[in-house]
């Protein structure tokens with residue numbers, strides 16, 4: 245594992261627990277410009293209380309274009325499937341993958357990676373993109389998720405990604421501490 249030692253756990257939890265509350269639901273697009281339904285616009289308001297998303301095997305699924313059923317269906321049966329545009333996948337409140345429109349980024353299978361600040365006032369995007377975005381341990385999201393190419397970049401426990409230095413108990417604690425939830 246390449247990144248585990250770069251931040252201490254107290255610092256991680258400190259930075260993570262800064263959160264507070266707020267709302268935000270999937271807000272697909274700027275209707276002023278009347279974009280086609282497949283355009284995925286992502287702002288802080290695209291993200292919300294993580295436990296209001298749909299749970300699948302310990303991670304959470306949403307869809308910014310309203311096609312939640314399709315996103316959940318793929319999550320529940322990833323075998324050979326690709327998530328539809330607008331899909332949001334999260335493990336903890338501070339990190340997200342969003343499936344952008346087809347052709348957005350072939351190298352990342354059209355996923356965009358986000359590092360987020362969640363507070364009681366809502367969500368702020370700290371960093372986004374393939375090269376820039378790292379997790380709380382300094383590890384680049386895409387570099388670590390890339391081995392899971394055959395699973396549409398979802399790592400889970402056995403898709404070839406290096407392990408994270410925290411596990412299910414900490415994931416659950418971070419979800420429970422999401423300040424955007426009522």
Ligand code: HEC
Pocket residue numbers: 245246247302303333334335339340341357358359377378379380382383384385386388389397398399400401405406407408412
């Ligand atoms: C050192 C490797 C590593 C880095 C860096 C990393 N991840 Fe992950 N990620 C994992 C592993 C391993 C899991 C599966 C954890 C589990 O379910 O036990 C995971 C799970 C996830 C999940 C849940 C779906 C899935 O793939 O299982 C999302 C969403 C996610 N990571 C997003 C991100 C984002 C966004 C970043 C950067 C801000 C990031 N990850 C950085 C290894 C990494």
